[in-house]
Amino acid sequence: MRLLIHSAKQVVAITDQDVTCLPGRSMNSVVVLENTNGGVAVAVDDEGKIAAVGSTQYVRELWKYDDFDEVIDATGKCVLPGFVDAHTHPVWAGDRLDEFAMKLAGASYLEIHNAGGGIFHTVDKTVRCSSEELYQSLKDRLLKMLQAGTTTAECKTGYGLETDAELRLLQVLQRAKQQLPIEISITYCGAHAIPKGKTPEEATEIIVRDQIPQIQILMNEKLLPVENIDVFCEKGAFDTEQSRRILQAGKEIGLRINLHGDELNPMQSAEMAAELNATAVSHLEKVSTKGIEVMAMSGTVAILLPTTAYIMRLKPPPVRQLIEAGVSVALGSDFNPNAHCLAMPTVMNLACVTYGMNMPEALVAATLNAAASLGRGRTHGAIQKGRVGDLVVIKAEKWEHIIYQLGCHHHLIEFVVKYGKIVYSSTN
Ligand SMILES: N=CN[C@@H](CCC(=O)O)C(=O)O
Numbered sequence: 563m564r565l566l567i568h569s570a571k572q573v574v575a576i577t578d579q580d581v582t583c584l585p586g587r588s589m590n591s592v593v594v595l596e597n598t599n600g601g602v603a604v605a606v607d608d609e610g611k612i613a614a615v616g617s618t619q620y621v622r623e624l625w626k627y628d629d630f631d632e633v634i635d636a637t638g639k640c641v642l643p644g645f646v647d648a649h650t651h652p653v654w655a656g657d658r659l660d661e662f663a664m665k666l667a668g669a670s671y672l673e674i675h676n677a678g679g680g681i682f683h684t685v686d687k688t689v690r691c692s693s694e695e696l697y698q699s700l701k702d703r704l705l706k707m708l709q710a711g712t713t714t715a716e717c718k719t720g721y722g723l724e725t726d727a728e729l730r731l732l733q734v735l736q737r738a739k740q741q742l743p744i745e746i747s748i749t750y751c752g753a754h755a756i757p758k759g760k761t762p763e764e765a766t767e768i769i770v771r772d773q774i775p776q777i778q779i780l781m782n783e784k785l786l787p788v789e790n791i792d793v794f795c796e797k798g799a800f801d802t803e804q805s806r807r808i809l810q811a812g813k814e815i816g817l818r819i820n821l822h823g824d825e826l827n828p829m830q831s832a833e834m835a836a837e838l839n840a841t842a843v844s845h846l847e848k849v850s851t852k853g854i855e856v857m858a859m860s861g862t863v864a865i866l867l868p869t870t871a872y873i874m875r876l877k878p879p880p881v882r883q884l885i886e887a888g889v890s891v892a893l894g895s896d897f898n899p900n901a902h903c904l905a906m907p908t909v910m911n912l913a914c915v916t917y918g919m920n921m922p923e924a925l926v927a928a929t930l931n932a933a934a935s936l937g938r939g940r941t942h943g944a945i946q947k948g949r950v951g952d953l954v955v956i957k958a959e960k961w962e963h964i965i966y967q968l969g970c971h972h973h974l975i976e977f978v979v980k981y982g983k984i985v986y987s988s989t990n
C-alpha cells in the first residue's frame with residue numbers, strides 16, 4: 563500500500579453517491595466524514611487509487627501501519643480532494659504588467675486587444691522564446707499550482723496561433739505532462755485570436771485544413787496526447803459560425819469541446835455549444851436564458867472564472883440562474899498574463915464573495931465538477947473508494963478555512979498528494 567492518512571478531524575468526500583458531477587442545487591452540500599472516536603482515515607493502494615475511506619479504527623482493521631510506504635497523522639487536520647483547475651493558459655513568455663496598469667487607468671480588455679496588445683503581445687514574446695525557456699517557466703507555474711493544492715489542471719495552448727508555433731506549445735505541454743507530478747489535460751486552442759494579416763475566415767480555414775489534421779496525425783501516432791479543443795468565440799476573435807466549424811472539426815478527430823464563450827458580448831456560444839454536445843463552456847458572463855436552459859439539457863459544464871471578471875471588473879455571470887437551472891458549475895483560475903492567479907483557494911474565495919456561491923458550491927466546482935469538465939468525473943474530484951488518491955491535507959479543524967482564509971493557503975496546506983504520493987510537503 564502506498565499511503566495511509568489517519569486520525570483526521572474531517573475528510574471531505576464530496577459525495578458518497580455513484581455520480582460523475584453534481585449539477586445545480588445538488589452542489590449545495592458536500593459529504594464530510596467525521597468520527598469522534600479516533601478520527602477518519604484514507605488508504606491509497608499501490609496503483610494510486612483510494613482503497614478505503616472510513617473511521618481510523620475501521621481502516622486499521624484492514625491494514626497495519628507497516629503495510630504502507632508512508633503514513634500521515636492528520637490529528638486536528640482536514641483532508642480534501644486535490645483541486646482540479648478547469649481552465650488555464652500556462653505556456654507563454656513575457657508579462658503584461660503595463661497592461662494591468664492601463665486597465666487600472668480605465669482601458670478595456672478589447673481596446674487593448676484591438677490595438678495589437680493583449681494576446682498579440684504575448685504571442686510576439688512567446689514565439690521568440692526557446693522551447694526550453696518556455697518549459698522552465700511552465701514548470702515553475704505548474705509546481706506553484708501544485709503547492710496551492712491543484713493536482714489536475716487543464717492547460718491550453720493559444721499563444722502560438724501559427725501552425726508550427728501551436729504544435730511547439732503542444733509539445734512543451736506534453737513534456738510537462740510526462741515529467742511533472744501534476745496531471746495535465748491538454749487543450750489545443752489555436753483559435754485564440756486572429757493572427758495579424760489574416761481575416762477570421764482565413765484563420766478558420768487554416769485551423770480546419772492544416773492545424774487540426776496535423777494534430778490528428780500526431781495523435782494517431784501517439785506522439786501528442788491532446789484531449790480538448792477550444793475557441794475564443796467573441797467579437798474581434800472567432801464568430802459563432804467560425805467557432806462551430808472549428809469545434810466540429812476537433813470533435814471529428816476525437817477531442818472534447820471546451821470553449822471560451824459569451825464572455826464580453828452575447829454570442830449565443832452556449833446554444834452552439836449545447837448543439838455540439840460540448841463538454842464545457844468557460845466564462846458565460848453574457849450567456850442568455852435560452853443558453854442556460856440548453857446547457858442544462860445537454861449536460862454541458864459551465865466553467866466560471868472569477869479572477870478574470872474581478873480583474874476586468876465584469877458583471878458576474880448569472881451564477882444563481884445557472885445553478886437553479888440544473889447546470890453543473892465548475893471553477894478555473896484562468897491563469898494567463900491577463901489574470902495572474904495560480905491558486906484555486908483564492909478562486910474559491912472570489913467565487914463566494916463576488917459570485918455569491920456558498921462554500922460547498924465553490925468546493926464542488928473546484929473538485930468534482932471541474933473533473934467532469936475534463937472527462938474525469940468518474941475518477942477524480944472526490945474521496946471515494948476506486949477514485950484516484952489525489953488529496954490535500956490542511957492544518958485546520960474545519961475544511962472551510964481553505965476558502966475563508968483569503969491568501970493564506972500557503973500557511974494552511976501541509977501536504978499535497980498525487981496518486982497516493984506526497985508531491986508537496988510544507989515542512990520540506
Ligand atoms: N479570452 C481569452 N483568453 C483568456 C485571456 C487570454 C489573454 O488575455 O492572454 C481568458 O480566458 O481570459
Ligand SMILES: [Zn+2]
Pocket residue numbers: 649650651822896898
Ligand atoms: Zn481563458
